[in-house]
Amino acid sequence: MSKEIELVESSRGKNLPAENNTNNGNEMENVLADNMENMIEIAKDIVEIKKMQVQSDAVLRKMAEDRKMLLAEAEAYALRKNTDSKNVVDKMKTVQDLLKDFYTFSKDKNNGLSGEEFVKVISELLDKMD
Amino acid sequence: MTSNDLLLLSKDALKLCKEKEYNRIADLIHESYIELIKVESDSRRTKSSTIIRSIQILDIEMIKLKLEYEQVEKEFNLNSIPAIDQYIDNLKTYRRQLVIEKNRFR
Numbered sequence: 001m002s003k004e005i006e007l008v009e010s011s012r013g014k015n016l017p018a019e020n021n022t023n024n025g026n027e028m029e030n031v032l033a034d035n036m037e038n039m040i041e042i043a044k045d046i047v048e049i050k051k052m053q054v055q056s057d058a059v060l061r062k063m064a065e066d067r068k069m070l071l072a073e074a075e076a077y078a079l080r081k082n083t084d085s086k087n088v089v090d091k092m093k094t095v096q097d098l099l100k101d102f103y104t105f106s107k108d109k110n111n112g113l114s115g116e117e118f119v120k121v122i123s124e125l126l127d128k129m130d
Numbered sequence: 131m132t133s134n135d136l137l138l139l140s141k142d143a144l145k146l147c148k149e150k151e152y153n154r155i156a157d158l159i160h161e162s163y164i165e166l167i168k169v170e171s172d173s174r175r176t177k178s179s180t181i182i183r184s185i186q187i188l189d190i191e192m193i194k195l196k197l198e199y200e201q202v203e204k205e206f207n208l209n210s211i212p213a214i215d216q217y218i219d220n221l222k223t224y225r226r227q228l229v230i231e232k233n234r235f236r
Contacts, residue, residue, distance in 0.1 A: 035137050042137075045144045049151050056155040063162040067169045074173035078180040085184035088224060092191040095217065099198035103205055115206035123213035 091129055098122060174235040181232040188225055192218075 032039075102118050113121065199214055 031133050035134060038137050038141050042141050042144055045141075045148050049144075049148050052151060052155055056159060059159055060162050063159075063166050067166055070166075070169050070173040074176040077177050081177075081180045081184060085187060088221070089187055089191050092188075092195055092221070095214070096191070096195050096198050099195075099202050099214075103198070103202050106206070115208050118202075118206070119208065119211050119213070122211060126213045126217050 094129075095122075095126070098125065178232050178235040181228050181235075185225060185228050185232070188221070188228070192221060192225075 099122075102113065102122075106113055106118070195218070199211070199218075202208065203210065
C-alpha cells in the first residue's frame with residue numbers, strides 16, 4: 001500500500017478572508033474613532049503653524065516698510081530743512097553785503113547814500129524779500 | 131508599533147515643530163523690532179543733527195550781520211534801522227522755532 005499522502009485543501013475557514021476584511025474595516029473604523037480627537041488636534045496644530053507663519057510674514061513686512069519709510073522721511077526732512085536754512089542764510093548774507101557795501105561806498109560822503117537814504121533803501125528791500 | 135502609537139508620536143513631533151517655529155518667528159520679530167528701533171533712533175538723530183547744523187550756521191551769520199549793522203550804526207550815527215531790527219527779531223524767532231523742533235526729537 002502506497003503511503004502517499006494526498007493533501008486536501010480544507011474547506012474550513014474558506015470564508016475567513018472576507019471576515020478578515022470586515023474585521024480590518026471595523027478595526028480601522030475603531031482606530032479612526034479612537035484617534036479622531038488626536039487627528040483633529042494634529043490638523044489644528046498644522047493650521048496654527050501656517051497661521052503663525054502668515055501673520056509673522058505680515059508683521060515682518062510691515063516693519064521693513066516702516067524702516068524704509070523712516071529712512072526716506074528723515075532724508076526728506078533733512079533736505080527740506082537744509083533748503084530752508086540755506087534760503088534764510090542766503091538772505092542774511094545779502095543783507096550783510098548791503099550793509100558792507102553801504103559802509104564801504106558811503107565813506108566817500110559825496111558819492112554815497114546818506115544814512116536816511118540807506119535806511120529807506122534797506123527797509124524797502126527787506127520788505128520785498130519777505 | 132500600532133497606528134495609535136504612530137499618531138501619538140506624530141502629535142508630539144508636531145507639537146515640537148510648532149514650538150520651534152514659534153521660537154524662530156519670535157526671534158525674527160524681535161530682531162526686526164530692534165532694527166526698527168535703531169532706524170527710528172538714527173532717523174531722529176539725522177533730523178536733530180540737521181537742525182543743529184542749521185542753528186550753528188545761523189548763529190555764525192547772525193554774528194556777522196550784527197557786526198556789519200553795528201559798524202553802519204556807528205559810522206553814520208544811526209540809532210537803529212527799524213527794518214533791520216525787525217529782521218533780526220524774525221531771525222531770532224526762527225532760531226527759537228528750530229530749537230523747539232530739535233527738542234521734539236529727543
